[in-house]
Amino acid sequence: MMPLPSSTMTQMWATMGSTLASFMFVWAIIRQYCPYELRRFFEKYSHRIMGYFYPYIKISIHEFTGDRLKRSEAYSAVEAYLSNNTSKSAKRLKAEMVKDSSNLVLSMDEYERVTDDFQGAKVWWVLSKSVSPGRSMSMSYYPEQEKRFYKLTFHKKYRDIITESYLDHVVREGKEIRVKNRQRKLYTNSPGYKWPSYKQTMWSHIVFEHPATFETMALEPEKKREIIEDLVTFSKSKDFYARIGKAWKRGYLLYGPPGTGKSTMIAAMANLLGYDVYDLELTAVKDNTELRKLLIETTSKSIIVIEDIDCSLDLTGQRKKKADKSSLEDETKSSKERIKEPKEEGHGSSKVTLSGLLNFIDGLWSACGGERLVVFTTNYVEKLDPALIRRGRMDKHIELSFCSFDGFKVLAKNYLKLETHHMFDTIQRLMGEVKMTPADVAENLMPKSPQDDPERCLSNFIQALEEAKEEAAKKTAEEIKEIGAAKEEDDDDVQTQENKDVQVKSDLVGNANVSL
Numbered sequence: 124m125m126p127l128p129s130s131t132m133t134q135m136w137a138t139m140g141s142t143l144a145s146f147m148f149v150w151a152i153i154r155q156y157c158p159y160e161l162r163r164f165f166e167k168y169s170h171r172i173m174g175y176f177y178p179y180i181k182i183s184i185h186e187f188t189g190d191r192l193k194r195s196e197a198y199s200a201v202e203a204y205l206s207n208n209t210s211k212s213a214k215r216l217k218a219e220m221v222k223d224s225s226n227l228v229l230s231m232d233e234y235e236r237v238t239d240d241f242q243g244a245k246v247w248w249v250l251s252k253s254v255s256p257g258r259s260m261s262m263s264y265y266p267e268q269e270k271r272f273y274k275l276t277f278h279k280k281y282r283d284i285i286t287e288s289y290l291d292h293v294v295r296e297g298k299e300i301r302v303k304n305r306q307r308k309l310y311t312n313s314p315g316y317k318w319p320s321y322k323q324t325m326w327s328h329i330v331f332e333h334p335a336t337f338e339t340m341a342l343e344p345e346k347k348r349e350i351i352e353d354l355v356t357f358s359k360s361k362d363f364y365a366r367i368g369k370a371w372k373r374g375y376l377l378y379g380p381p382g383t384g385k386s387t388m389i390a391a392m393a394n395l396l397g398y399d400v401y402d403l404e405l406t407a408v409k410d411n412t413e414l415r416k417l418l419i420e421t422t423s424k425s426i427i428v429i430e431d432i433d434c435s436l437d438l439t440g441q442r443k444k445k446a447d448k449s450s451l452e453d454e455t456k457s458s459k460e461r462i463k464e465p466k467e468e469g470h471g472s473s474k475v476t477l478s479g480l481l482n483f484i485d486g487l488w489s490a491c492g493g494e495r496l497v498v499f500t501t502n503y504v505e506k507l508d509p510a511l512i513r514r515g516r517m518d519k520h521i522e523l524s525f526c527s528f529d530g531f532k533v534l535a536k537n538y539l540k541l542e543t544h545h546m547f548d549t550i551q552r553l554m555g556e557v558k559m560t561p562a563d564v565a566e567n568l569m570p571k572s573p574q575d576d577p578e579r580c581l582s583n584f585i586q587a588l589e590e591a592k593e594e595a596a597k598k599t600a601e602e603i604k605e606i607g608a609a610k611e612e613d614d615d616d617v618q619t620q621e622n623k624d625v626q627v628k629s630d631l632v633g634n635a636n637v638s639l
């Protein structure tokens with residue numbers, strides 16, 4: 124079949140265009156005057172007819188659902204998803220500080236169109252808005268309302284891919300982007316300001332912006348990798364926990380001497396996973412009921428922290444004291460009963476009991492909401508009640524100890540930007556002989572004045588190590604001396620006791636002779 128010459132084609136297009144234009148013009152006039160029902164009828168059927176010929180499908184995602192009070196989750200997820208690839212393709216963008224986000228979020232402007240590809244299917248997104256005219260009812264006037272919505276258009280041959288996987292993909296990715304962008308918060312239950320009862324929230328919060336990361340933590344690389352893997356695996360195990368029928372939560376016990384990085388690690392965990400932090404001050408909790416309310420108010424994707432658990436409350440002595448006082452009569456009671464009894468002396472005003480805390484961690488209450496970490500820190504792990512830190516409650520025990528040479532190298536890299544140096548050998552030798560916490564190492568490496576170049580910081584650190592070594596030697600010598608002195612004293616006591624015995628014996632013999 125011969126192709127039509129281009130002049131005819133042009134003529135054809137022109138005729139079609141003018142017919143269409145006149146049709147639209149006539150329709151616009153009819154719309155004005157024809158009754159609403161007729162118009163609805165005509166529109167409905169004209170859409171149906173169009174649908175037979177028009178090969179594209181449209182899906183609208185509105186900003187507000189229901190009674191307009193709630194912003195649609197789907198709309199927010201689509202907005203976040205598109206903001207990620209909009210900046211690459213859209214020509215008209217708008218930048219906003221979206222609520223809960225710490226930085227500018229770019230999104231497409233109204234009536235802008237972006238394309239997206241998914242498994243070979245090409246789709247178009249357009250941000251539209253409809254304006255409903257203002258209306259006045261009785262005495263009040265409702266201004267016109269803008270209703271924004273995203274319109275997704277795709278060819279009907281991709282219907283299955285889009286409805287079965289693309290939309291899920293958009294919502295899932297959008298939610299992850301929102302979590303990453305959101306402003307994280309640090310909550311505390313300190314009594315502080317008491318909200319009016321209707322807004323009575325148990326937690327007050329500030330923006331959480333702690334710079335600590337696992338990269339900046341002085342820790343053996345192997346140990347660091349193991350902890351990061353454990354955390355990331357946990358954050359991706361929603362289905363796993365559902366399958367095994369466990370609440371999606373995990374307990375970490377961080378223990379070690381002061382200044383070894385327990386609090387720093389909590390911040391690094393929150394930054395790694397993008398979680399909020401709930402810093403729970405147990406002594407400010409009135410009783411177990413309040414403890415439960417606090418837990419219920421926490422959101423998912425968060426870390427609930429109880430620092431220095433050994434001295435938050437006197438939870439550890441409770442069972443021991445009971446056992447000492449009347450071990451016999453208590454023998455019969457099950458250990459659970461023993462810890463159920465409220466403590467005699469309240470710790471301050473708090474009446475939180477060990478069993479209340481145990482239920483807080485792994486009872487029914489901990490199942491409300493998922494993706495939570497519970498972290499305890501302590502300087503004295505031996506003081507803690509085994510029931511409190513058993514697996515299933517504190518699943519992972521992490522000991523943070525004195526700084527190793529590997530740890531020192533991380534700090535040298537962070538503080539002095541040094542990966543290697545000729546002084547490192549001396550430092551490695553001295554660190555094998557002296558125990559120093561990462562806090563002390565960090566303090567010694569910290570430049571104290573503009574003149575403190577890396578060389579000088581390292582020599583200051585070597586000097587501090589040598590002083591600490593002398594200090595430790597002196598302390599050991601003193602301890603040995605004390606032990607010696609104590610031993611001498613014991614020997615004297617024994618000697619005196621022996622002399623006394625001899626004396627008593629000779630008296631006895633003396634008396635016996637006399638009586639003979």
Ligand SMILES: Nc1ncnc2c1ncn2[C@@H]1O[C@H](COP(=O)(O)OP(=O)(O)OP(=O)(O)O)[C@@H](O)[C@H]1O
Pocket residue numbers: 339340341342379380381382383384385386387388501502561562563565
């Ligand atoms: N492992 C570490 N890596 C990097 N910096 C550390 C480390 N440990 C401690 N620091 C530094 O020492 C300071 C104190 O650390 P942190 O507060 O984490 O100690 P801690 O173990 O919580 O002490 P405490 O038991 O007294 O609460 C922090 O400012 C941090 O910069």
Ligand SMILES: [Mg+2]
Pocket residue numbers: 385386387430500
């Ligand atoms: Mg601490």
